[in-house]
Amino acid sequence: MKLNELKLTNPYLSLPQECHDPVTPTPLKGPFLIHANEPFAEELGIDKEELHTGRFVEFVNGSWHPEGSNPFAMCYAGHQFGHYVPQLGDGRAVNIGTLNGWHFQLKGAGVTKYSRSGDGRAVLRSSIREYLMSEAMHGLHIETTRALAMIGSNHSVYRQEWEKGAIVLRLSPSWVRFGTFEYFAHKKHFDELKALTEYAIAESYPHLIGQNDRYIRFFEAVVACTAKLIAKWQAVGFNHGVMNTDNMSIAGLTIDYGPYAFLDVYDHNNICNHSDAYGRYSFGNQPDVAEWNLRALMTALSPLLDIHTMEEILSGYRTLYRTAYLDEMRQKLGLDTAEKGDMVFVKHLLGVLQALQVDYTLFFRALSRYDGEHKALLSLGLYHAPMQEWLESYDRRLEHNKSSTTERHEKMLQTNPKYVLKNYMLQEAIDAAEKGEYTRIDDLFQIARNPFAEHPKFECWAGHTPEEHRNTKLSCSS
Numbered sequence: 001m002k003l004n005e006l007k008l009t010n011p012y013l014s015l016p017q018e019c020h021d022p023v024t025p026t027p028l029k030g031p032f033l034i035h036a037n038e039p040f041a042e043e044l045g046i047d048k049e050e051l052h053t054g055r056f057v058e059f060v061n062g063s064w065h066p067e068g069s070n071p072f073a074m075c076y077a078g079h080q081f082g083h084y085v086p087q088l089g090d091g092r093a094v095n096i097g098t099l100n101g102w103h104f105q106l107k108g109a110g111v112t113k114y115s116r117s118g119d120g121r122a123v124l125r126s127s128i129r130e131y132l133m134s135e136a137m138h139g140l141h142i143e144t145t146r147a148l149a150m151i152g153s154n155h156s157v158y159r160q161e162w163e164k165g166a167i168v169l170r171l172s173p174s175w176v177r178f179g180t181f182e183y184f185a186h187k188k189h190f191d192e193l194k195a196l197t198e199y200a201i202a203e204s205y206p207h208l209i210g211q212n213d214r215y216i217r218f219f220e221a222v223v224a225c226t227a228k229l230i231a232k233w234q235a236v237g238f239n240h241g242v243m244n245t246d247n248m249s250i251a252g253l254t255i256d257y258g259p260y261a262f263l264d265v266y267d268h269n270n271i272c273n274h275s276d277a278y279g280r281y282s283f284g285n286q287p288d289v290a291e292w293n294l295r296a297l298m299t300a301l302s303p304l305l306d307i308h309t310m311e312e313i314l315s316g317y318r319t320l321y322r323t324a325y326l327d328e329m330r331q332k333l334g335l336d337t338a339e340k341g342d343m344v345f346v347k348h349l350l351g352v353l354q355a356l357q358v359d360y361t362l363f364f365r366a367l368s369r370y371d372g373e374h375k376a377l378l379s380l381g382l383y384h385a386p387m388q389e390w391l392e393s394y395d396r397r398l399e400h401n402k403s404s405t406t407e408r409h410e411k412m413l414q415t416n417p418k419y420v421l422k423n424y425m426l427q428e429a430i431d432a433a434e435k436g437e438y439t440r441i442d443d444l445f446q447i448a449r450n451p452f453a454e455h456p457k458f459e460c461w462a463g464h465t466p467e468e469h470r471n472t473k474l475s476c477s478s
């Protein structure tokens, strides 16, 4: 499909007027393409040659609109660090329409009704982080929003200093957040709340359409999807960093990439967000915070649903999370049977990784080739008594496996990534981009797309994080 043939729809605009506000994107000055996601364009049915045209830059810059586009910003509220903020909304993201269930958004395309004191812009560094990490999560088979392209500009944007503005063209099967429900519930606008619930069911849980008990099944489904998503984050070592309820997707997707981090050395208490003084959004707290957020959603849905039934569903969250997490960890460990003591076994390992300050990703990748020879893990500096002791219990546990060692290795190498985009790697790409050099972005894009492959050319990114960059914190300012 050519860009001129694109025909977008706007299903969200069928919701009551209070849910959205029309907005005209404000294009950046001097826009140019930094990167385009050709494989994703193909998935969407857009010719990849089109991505390298001037028209496409105009499209991402919001200065050319495909047929049917009717730009708007979405309204939502949210609990930020536990405090309710009654009015948030798309302050810098402009929705430009929908194609085959994918909703297009321009992030950084200027002010909207919901910008508050913000400038509606996104800076280059945070745009690179969102663009690459959403594709990396997709490559890791973790539910996420996606990104089709990123443009840079000559447009100056002030944060702590002058920076350059950028726009990410991001797409999602849903942009509805827990906070979208909170907005209408707290205002007691129950007609809108009901309409939104019907919309979210149709958009993300269509199997529930028309069922009498669809609202309660909807809540149940959100609880289950959230538990599964967080289990995947914990298993892969992803710390989101800003799990405010406005950054929680009703469809169970990873959404709104900010000061996130992949763990370098394993640290249960890792805090990646500089503003998170008390570790509310620390790595180890993510499963509990997700439950807290689900409780906020439950409260928002209470005008529509019996609170006791919802309480009962929510009380099942921990078991859902635990089951999903154990499934993930068994796969990471190459265990093809489930046993009673598995959580203790996993916690034992995590305790050892924490104590010995072992790189989380490197450890599991090395373990994916483990053949009973303890010394093989020496390269990671793991030849210590606590690891030795854990390996002995692993040896015993592997004896119960049904698959052969070769089969286990094959599966583990497809489960444990060789590459994750650690913050120091992203920072290298950002530093280069800020000097006008964009090839690193494509390099990281290649490993993000297929993190389980060897990529001999990019071996430099498969090693330890340089000491000074380990488990550092990032600022929210973006």
Ligand code: AMP
Binding pocket: 088, 089, 090, 091, 092, 093, 114, 115, 116, 117, 118, 119, 120, 121, 122, 242, 247, 256, 258, 478
């Ligand atoms: P975030 O931290 O990106 O999830 O944003 C939290 C809220 O602040 C959302 O409502 C955003 O739309 C809004 N926001 C963040 N940065 C800006 C900005 N530069 N201009 C306007 N609104 C913003």
Ligand code: MG
Binding pocket: 246, 247, 256
């Ligand atoms: Mg957000």
